[in-house]
Amino acid sequence: MRIGGFTKQSFIDWEGKTTAVIFTKGCNFRCGYCHNPELVYPELMERSEDIPETEIFDFLSTRKNWLDGVVITGGEPTIQKDLKVFIVNVKKMGFAVKLDTNGSSPEVLKDLLKADLLHYVAMDIKTVLEIESYQNICRVKDRQLLLKVEESIEILKESGIDYQLRTTAVPKFHTKEMIDELQKEFSYCNYQVQEYRETK
Numbered sequence: 492m493r494i495g496g497f498t499k500q501s502f503i504d505w506e507g508k509t510t511a512v513i514f515t516k517g518c519n520f521r522c523g524y525c526h527n528p529e530l531v532y533p534e535l536m537e538r539s540e541d542i543p544e545t546e547i548f549d550f551l552s553t554r555k556n557w558l559d560g561v562v563i564t565g566g567e568p569t570i571q572k573d574l575k576v577f578i579v580n581v582k583k584m585g586f587a588v589k590l591d592t593n594g595s596s597p598e599v600l601k602d603l604l605k606a607d608l609l610h611y612v613a614m615d616i617k618t619v620l621e622i623e624s625y626q627n628i629c630r631v632k633d634r635q636l637l638l639k640v641e642e643s644i645e646i647l648k649e650s651g652i653d654y655q656l657r658t659t660a661v662p663k664f665h666t667k668e669m670i671d672e673l674q675k676e677f678s679y680c681n682y683q684v685q686e687y688r689e690t691k
């Protein structure tokens with residue numbers, strides 16, 4: 492996997508758990524408000540060397556009795572071709588796995604869940620489920636995008652595992668009506684609205 496960042500200990504990335512957090516390089520979205528452009532834009536990604544998987548596994552082997560789990564985030568982890576093998580190896584070490592995703596790869600999500608590799612999934616709901624609004628934020632031309640996001644939501648609903656849907660509310664992109672609509676639509680599950688924080 493292409494890994495651009497690694498937090499050795501976090502108490503905030505998986506509620507109630509002490510975790511290591513792995514940031515994968517590369518994303519198929521181009522959200523205008525992204526806080527991790529160095530994990531998204533190829534020209535920025537190549538400015539830093541990838542962290543070797545061996546470095547991650549060597550560290551994890553020293554924390555088996557300390558960490559509860561590993562969070563895999565990005566970028567967008569589901570575009571990594573060897574994500575599944577990586578998670579299998581993390582699980583073999585005895586760690587629970589949380590996956591953060593933008594929901595654009597339902598087939599990957601389904602495959603990981605079918606293989607019983609995930610303990611928790613946090614999925615972004617970028618905005619109301621309407622193609623123009625979604626494309627406006629993600630800046631992705633794929634007209635199938637919304638169908639993929641909706642399919643990922645259905646997969647999580649059927650999965651039986653704990654999951655969270657979440658929206659980062661950005662004044663430039665979201666109206667109060669949109670947030671109200673989202674809260675109503677996802678009132679059946681753990682849905683969170685996060686406040687966008689300016690970085691500069």
Ligand code: SF4
Nearest residue numbers: 518520521522525566
């Ligand atoms: S999906 Fe996440 S990582 Fe990718 S561009 Fe959007 S905010 Fe950034």
